Structures are given as C-alpha cells and as structure tokens.
Amino acid sequence: MSELSVLKIENLVAGYEQRVLLRNLFLCLPAPAFVAIIGHNGCGKTTLFRALTDRIPYQGTVHVAGQNLRQVRRPAATGLLAHLPQRSSVGFPIEVRELVVMGRFRHHRFLSAYQPHDYELAEGALQRVGALHLARRDFTQLSGGEQQLVWLAQLALQDAQLYLLDEPTQQLDVYYRRRIFDLLRDWVEQAGKTVLCITHDLDNLADLPGYLLNLSRPAPQLQPLSAAVVRAERTFLESEESLAVG
Ligand SMILES: Nc1ncnc2c1ncn2[C@@H]1O[C@H](COP(=O)(O)OP(=O)(O)OP(=O)(O)O)[C@@H](O)[C@H]1O
Numbered sequence: 001m002s003e004l005s006v007l008k009i010e011n012l013v014a015g016y017e018q019r020v021l022l023r024n025l026f027l028c029l030p031a032p033a034f035v036a037i038i039g040h041n042g043c044g045k046t047t048l049f050r051a052l053t054d055r056i057p058y059q060g061t062v063h064v065a066g067q068n069l070r071q072v073r074r075p076a077a078t079g080l081l082a083h084l085p086q087r088s089s090v091g092f093p094i095e096v097r098e099l100v101v102m103g104r105f106r107h108h109r110f111l112s113a114y115q116p117h118d119y120e121l122a123e124g125a126l127q128r129v130g131a132l133h134l135a136r137r138d139f140t141q142l143s144g145g146e147q148q149l150v151w152l153a154q155l156a157l158q159d160a161q162l163y164l165l166d167e168p169t170q171q172l173d174v175y176y177r178r179r180i181f182d183l184l185r186d187w188v189e190q191a192g193k194t195v196l197c198i199t200h201d202l203d204n205l206a207d208l209p210g211y212l213l214n215l216s217r218p219a220p221q222l223q224p225l226s227a228a229v230v231r232a233e234r235t236f237l238e239s240e241e242s243l244a245v246g
Contacts, residue, residue: 005063006031006194007162012060014044014051021047025060025220027213031161032192034184034210036199036225038233040243043216045198046086049164053083065161079106082160084151086167086198090139096150097122097135103157125153128186130179144171152180156187163187165197169204177204185209206230216242 009027013020021044029035037045051058052069062069064080075081090099101114101122108114126132131149134142139150148171155163165184169177181204187193188210199205205212206227213220214233223229236242 005029006033006065007196008061008063010061012048012051012058012062014047014056014058016047016056022051022058022215027222029194029211029222031065031194032188033194034188034208034225035194035196035213035222036205036208036210037196037213037215038199038202038237039215039217039220040237045215046166048215049083049085049166049196049198052081052164076158076160077106079158079160081162081164082155082158083164084155084166084168086170088147088151093138093140095135096131096137096139096142097126099139099150100126100135100154100157103154106158121157122153125156126150128156129153129183130176145173145176148172149176149180152183161194163193163195163197165195167198167200169199169201177201181205181208202230202234 005028007027007029009025012022012025015021039045047056050056052062064075067080069075072078072080097119101118104114104118104121123132123135126135129149129152131146131153134146134150139147142150148168152168169180172180184195184197185208187195205225208225210225211222212225212229212233213222216237
C-alpha cells in the first residue's frame with residue numbers, strides 16, 4: 001500500500017440483514033484530502049460511516065494511515081479517526097467550553113482535570129468556527145445550528161488524522177454553511193487532515209479542492225471536485241434513472 005494513502009478501502013460490502021447497500025467499494029485516498037460524499041436519502045452514506053466506525057459488520061478491508069481498522073481497538077482514542085454523527089445530543093446542562101475541551105481527552109489521563117492551556121485551545125477552536133460568544137452558554141439551550149458549530153470545535157481539538165462528518169452543515173444558515181466549508185478547507189490545506197463529509201449541500205462544493213463520491217452511482221468512484229463534476233452529479237441525482245439504481 002502507498003504510504004501516502006490515508007484511507008484505503010478494498011472490496012467493502014456492508015448493509016443490514018437482507019439488504020446490501022454498499023457493494024464492492026474500492027477507495028484509495030491520498031493524504032490530506034477533502035471528500036464530499038453525496039447521494040440520495042437512504043443510499044448508504046451513513047451506513048458507510050457505521051462500517052468505518054465498527055458499528056455494523058462489513059466485509060472487505062479498511063486501512064487508515066496504514067493500519068487495518070479491524071485490528072485497532074479504539075481508533076478515536078489513538079487519534080486515528082474522529083466522527084461527527086448526524087445527530088448528537090447531550091442530556092444534561094453543560095457549559096459550551098466544558099464540552100469543547102473534552103476534545104482534548106487523548107492528552108489526559110482518566111479523571112485528570114483540564115488545564116488553562118486546554119481551555120485556551122478550546123476557546124481558539126470556538127473562535128475558528130465563529131462561536132466564541134457561546135463559550136459560557138449552556139449547550140442544551142443552544143439552537144441546532146449553534147450546537148453543530150460547538151461539535152465542530154470539539155472535533156477540531158481531537159486532532160485526528162481522518163474526520164468522518166455526517167452532514168455537518170445541516171440546520172446551518174447560508175453564512176455558517178459557507179463558513180464551515182471554509183473551515184474544512186483549512187483543516188485539509190493547513191492542518192493536513194483528511195475529511196470525509198456527507199452532505200446534500202451541493203451548492204458549496206464546486207470551488208472546494210478535493211473529491212466527490214456519489215454513492216447513488218452503481219459503481220461509486222472518487223472524482224476531482226469541479227463545477228462541471230458537481231453539475232453532472234446533480235443532473236444525475238435529479239434524474240429518474242438515478243433512483244432506479246440499486
Ligand atoms: N439498523 C438498520 N436496520 C435496517 N435498515 C437500516 C438500519 N439503519 C438504516 N437502515 C436503512 O438503510 C438505508 C440507508 O441508510 P443510511 O442512513 O445509510 O442512508 P443515508 O444515505 O445516510 O441517507 P440520508 O441522506 O437520508 O441521511 C435506509 O433505507 C435505512 O432505512
């Protein structure tokens with residue numbers, strides 16, 4: 001395997017009981033990279049992330065930064081990958097900065113207190129997503145969009161090699177959507193991270209450097225992102241033909 005490949009998926013097959021959603025998926029991704037994962041509702045985008053985070057069984061092999069994911073016990077704890085699910089909730093009141101600072105968990109022993117330096121990093125992460133003004137608010141009282149920004153700040157602190165983001169701009173207004181995609185571009189270009197981002201937000205993809213993966217295609221492949229590619233994939237997704245696939 002190429003040393004530059006941060007994610008290598010070979011012959012992945014995954015789904016639920018009688019229903020296979022991902023068939024023989026191959027992917028070889030150089031680092032760093034941004035990949036927008038698109039496709040119809042229900043085509044298997046989240047299912048792919050469930051397989052990569054070991055929450056459903058799969059066939060095939062997945063290597064992240066050269067390590068076979070099946071053999072890594074807790075990929076998040078080792079900084080290999082970080083995951084933002086489509087819906088995350090917190091069932092108790094907690095100050096935003098306390099939630100964000102938890103992104104530093106890898107740098108702490110169990111129950112050791114976070115230090116002023118950790119809180120500085122947490123506030124820096126909040127500032128970069130445009131949410132520093134929320135630092136002292138109760139997370140559970142924020143709007144859905146505000147909560148999403150806070151999760152992204154926490155994720156940035158995790159400093160993982162591979163980020164799996166499931167619709168990070170859902171519920172965000174047009175300004176914050178743009179801002180989040182700019183942030184993800186920085187994660188890739190400046191911090192050298194690799195980001196897999198499930199999204200229905202095609203309008204913001206055309207001018208991002210990276211790749212597009214359309215899981216509604218019969219044999220999904222990475223395509224370099226460009227206005228023409230986004231246009232072609234949108235036309236495909238809007239067609240009756242695309243719904244007949246699978
Ligand atoms: N635990 C489960 N058991 C059986 N079927 C499931 C299970 N979870 C999801 N599915 C089905 O698998 C299909 C793919 O779901 P998935 O969440 O991967 O879709 P998606 O592409 O992420 O869609 P969306 O864009 O709507 O989020 C859906 O039809 C869903 O109903």
